[in-house]
Amino acid sequence: MEKKSFFSPERRAGIAALVLAVIGFVVYALPFAHYRYNSSYYSLSGYDLAAGKAIMNGSVQVNPVIYQWVALACICVSVVFAVIMLLQKMPKLSALFIFIAGAVQIIMQVITLVTIKDILDGAKRVAVEPGMYGGMAVGLALIVCACYLLTKKEVLSTLDFMVIPGLTYLIINNYLPMVGIQIAWKKLDFSVGIWRSPWCGWENFKFLFASGDAGMIIRNTIAYNAFWIVLGIFTGMAVGICLAEVFSKIVQRVSQTLILLPQLISMVIVAYIVYGFLSTSAGWINKGLLGNAEINWYGVKKYWPFILTIVHVWKGLGYSSIIYLSGIVGIDRNLYEASYIDGCGKMKQITKITVPMMKPTIVTLLIMSCGRIMYSDFGLFYQVTMNSGALYTVTTTLDVYVYRALMQLNNLSMSSAASAFQSICGFFLVMTVNQITRWLDRENAMF
Amino acid sequence: MDRSIKGTGEKIFQVVICVILFILSVCAVMPFILLISSSFTAEDALLRYGYGFWPSKFSAYAYKYLFVTNRDKIFRAYAITIIVTIIGTSLHLLVAPMLAYPLSRKDYKRRGIFSFMVLFTMLFNGGMVSAYIIWTQVFHIKNTFFALLFPSLLLGAFNIILYRSSMAVNIHPSLIEAARLDGAGEFYIYVKIVLPLSLPILAALGLMCGIGYWNDWMNGMYYITDSKLYSLQLLLNSILNNIKALSQIADSSTSIDVKDMPSTGIRMAMAVIGTLPIMILYPFFQKAFVAGITLGGVKE
Numbered sequence: 001m002e003k004k005s006f007f008s009p010e011r012r013a014g015i016a017a018l019v020l021a022v023i024g025f026v027v028y029a030l031p032f033a034h035y036r037y038n039s040s041y042y043s044l045s046g047y048d049l050a051a052g053k054a055i056m057n058g059s060v061q062v063n064p065v066i067y068q069w070v071a072l073a074c075i076c077v078s079v080v081f082a083v084i085m086l087l088q089k090m091p092k093l094s095a096l097f098i099f100i101a102g103a104v105q106i107i108m109q110v111i112t113l114v115t116i117k118d119i120l121d122g123a124k125r126v127a128v129e130p131g132m133y134g135g136m137a138v139g140l141a142l143i144v145c146a147c148y149l150l151t152k153k154e155v156l157s158t159l160d161f162m163v164i165p166g167l168t169y170l171i172i173n174n175y176l177p178m179v180g181i182q183i184a185w186k187k188l189d190f191s192v193g194i195w196r197s198p199w200c201g202w203e204n205f206k207f208l209f210a211s212g213d214a215g216m217i218i219r220n221t222i223a224y225n226a227f228w229i230v231l232g233i234f235t236g237m238a239v240g241i242c243l244a245e246v247f248s249k250i251v252q253r254v255s256q257t258l259i260l261l262p263q264l265i266s267m268v269i270v271a272y273i274v275y276g277f278l279s280t281s282a283g284w285i286n287k288g289l290l291g292n293a294e295i296n297w298y299g300v301k302k303y304w305p306f307i308l309t310i311v312h313v314w315k316g317l318g319y320s321s322i323i324y325l326s327g328i329v330g331i332d333r334n335l336y337e338a339s340y341i342d343g344c345g346k347m348k349q350i351t352k353i354t355v356p357m358m359k360p361t362i363v364t365l366l367i368m369s370c371g372r373i374m375y376s377d378f379g380l381f382y383q384v385t386m387n388s389g390a391l392y393t394v395t396t397t398l399d400v401y402v403y404r405a406l407m408q409l410n411n412l413s414m415s416s417a418a419s420a421f422q423s424i425c426g427f428f429l430v431m432t433v434n435q436i437t438r439w440l441d442r443e444n445a446m447f
Numbered sequence: 448m449d450r451s452i453k454g455t456g457e458k459i460f461q462v463v464i465c466v467i468l469f470i471l472s473v474c475a476v477m478p479f480i481l482l483i484s485s486s487f488t489a490e491d492a493l494l495r496y497g498y499g500f501w502p503s504k505f506s507a508y509a510y511k512y513l514f515v516t517n518r519d520k521i522f523r524a525y526a527i528t529i530i531v532t533i534i535g536t537s538l539h540l541l542v543a544p545m546l547a548y549p550l551s552r553k554d555y556k557r558r559g560i561f562s563f564m565v566l567f568t569m570l571f572n573g574g575m576v577s578a579y580i581i582w583t584q585v586f587h588i589k590n591t592f593f594a595l596l597f598p599s600l601l602l603g604a605f606n607i608i609l610y611r612s613s614m615a616v617n618i619h620p621s622l623i624e625a626a627r628l629d630g631a632g633e634f635y636i637y638v639k640i641v642l643p644l645s646l647p648i649l650a651a652l653g654l655m656c657g658i659g660y661w662n663d664w665m666n667g668m669y670y671i672t673d674s675k676l677y678s679l680q681l682l683l684n685s686i687l688n689n690i691k692a693l694s695q696i697a698d699s700s701t702s703i704d705v706k707d708m709p710s711t712g713i714r715m716a717m718a719v720i721g722t723l724p725i726m727i728l729y730p731f732f733q734k735a736f737v738a739g740i741t742l743g744g745v746k747e
Contacts, residue, residue: 172581177572184574194584242464255469259475266662266663271687282711283497322740383684407668419576420576
């Protein structure tokens with residue numbers, strides 16, 4: 001057992017927290033903000049902000065700031081729990097409270113920082129001074145101090161600290177937009193910010209569905225996806241089987257490498273390549289293949305379902321065939337040997353062994369892609385078609401519509417409604433699809 | 448696997464397969480040849496015969512024009528793309544395995560809640576508009592370098608799950624236990640044991656992430672309007688936009704189209720420049736690339 005020295009982790013953390021609290025009280029006496037009015041300069045300390053202050057001989061009254069009250073209370077709380085720590089009682093609980101006090105302290109200072117203009121309403125030039133950052137630093141130090149004790153008490157482990165950077169990114173990149181999805185039910189006004197914009201119910205969605213475009217967009221998204229999912233299974237399986245069955249390893253390797261080539265390039269480059277084929281004046285199809293034809297490919301709708309399908313297959317074939325290939329390679333070779341001895345030809349082996357053995361993989365991939373049926377390849381529909389206006393009715397999918405409404409038309413209400421519609425539908429589809437997978441095959445379900 | 452060709456039926460089958468694979472390979476490669484050959488064709492030949500699979504009149508003028516006249520623009524875009532790719536991939540490799548490793552440990556207390564947090568981002572997302580508003584209104588990254596780096600590309604839940612399951616399979620708990628008995632701390636174990644044993648998957652997924660950064664134009668289209676921050680793909684995108692303008696004019700009368708065409712070859716040269724580094728490196732990273740795809744396709 002550990003020898004009990006006077007400087008046990010509790011005492012160390014307690015002393016540190018106490019010292020930090022004292023520093024915190026000192027920091028509060030430092031200037032937090034300044035206020036210029038009619039060429040006179042007023043400095044406000046943290047205590048001034050918390051208590052309110054009459055400046056300019058009482059002609060301007062700064063109201064007490066509730067955030068600073070809370071922040072000061074946090075420091076008092078940490079004093080209390082630092083003392084409890086020093087008494088070596090309830091170390092985990094007090095560390096937790098000090099942690100919370102530190103976090104709240106930082107949050108309150110950030111809120112004050114962001115809203116300082118509203119707080120000092122009417123001032124000519126408002127600025128924040130070092131005291132406020134000092135307050136944040138004290139909060140951070142309190143958190144560190146609490147984490148030290150929690151680690152010593154094995155409440156927190158190194159593993160907890162390792163997940164922090166990644167989770168922080170996910171919170172910023174994925175979870176904040178989930179909260180922000182509320183803008184679809186709001187009438188967004190940038191001058192008051194996202195959170196304080198007024199609610200408007202289902203109005204944005206009503207606009208979207210009343211515009212008449214919604215049906216066309218949803219039809220395009222689902223129709224292309226459904227057709228391509230089925231087509232992808234057939235082409236991917238066929239090529240996967242060819243790659244698996246080919247006897248020469250060199251042929252297999254070389255063709256696999258080459259078929260994968262289109263997968264490497266971005267949709268912008270694909271758009272250039274397609275332009276090379278389809279350009280009215282210089283494209284290979286007009287000039288080379290058809291000899292001086294003048295078909296305006298980018299202006300005629302009826303070609304595009306085919307063109308997009310060809311481009312999609314061309315780009316994605318390598319990817320899907322390799323996924324199927326990796327499944328086929330995993331099939332037990334003995335099955336083939338046995339069937340050969342029984343007199344099966346190659347075609348029979350494929351239809352009776354390979355395809356049935358691959359069924360679970362195919363079904364899993366099929367179901368998973370059904371979960372993403374509301375999402376489309378933005379690059380394919382936007383870049384490859386060169387955003388050509390004549391083609392809108394056959395090339396606008398949800399992703400394209402969202403981009404166009406947001407960035408080109410600046411129609412925030414319609415684009416946010418479309419985007420929210422997409423993610424909510426996507427959510428229900430994924431849940432449904434996962435439930436179906438669970439019924440079929442417990443192993444392959446996501447959760 | 449000891450396989451051999453048996454019988455004539457099999458021979459015919461092999462020939463058919465080889466022919467199919469040959470045709471598919473040619474189809475996959477031909478568009479690239481069109482791109483490269485057109486970029487090496489003289490303008491007047493392009494105007495007369497259009498883009499072709501063989502330069503009817505060889506000329507490297509397009510490249511000269513790009514690398515001499517527009518040197519600054521091109522090199523700037525290259526530099527931005529390379530910097531973004533390197534920083535982005537490094538950050539990914541720093542952060543993603545570090546998040547995945549604790550989740551792969553069966554004895555980690557908070558494994559359930561954090562795994563759920565990661566998984567949930569795959570089920571539901573706030574949508575593009577919400578993400579755009581958050582990134583621009585809360586974090587103010589519009590027209591900054593960070594706009595190319597952070598939104599959506601850095602790490603995805605799916606990658607975390609792949610890292611996690613690979614680590615759960617490849618790193619035996621007894622190994623970690625032994626290291627701990629020898630006095631190693633958790634972070635030391637991660638750096639000295641877990642990371643080296645995960646090198647293959649780090650290579651495969653790091654490569655996928657790098658290609659993602661190199662090929663990305665969507666972040667730029669949403670968050671960058673300042674042409675000083677254009678990466679290679681964004682530059683390509685903006686030149687494609689000019690073609691758009693051109694083809695709209697061409698609809699009313701083709702003569703303007705012809706008059707404006709000195710850029711016909713230059714655009715193709717631009718596209719070649721944008722893909723060339725990846726094409727050159729492709730043979731070297733082909734194996735890791737295939738591994739990355741296979742990992743992504745079948746879970747576990």
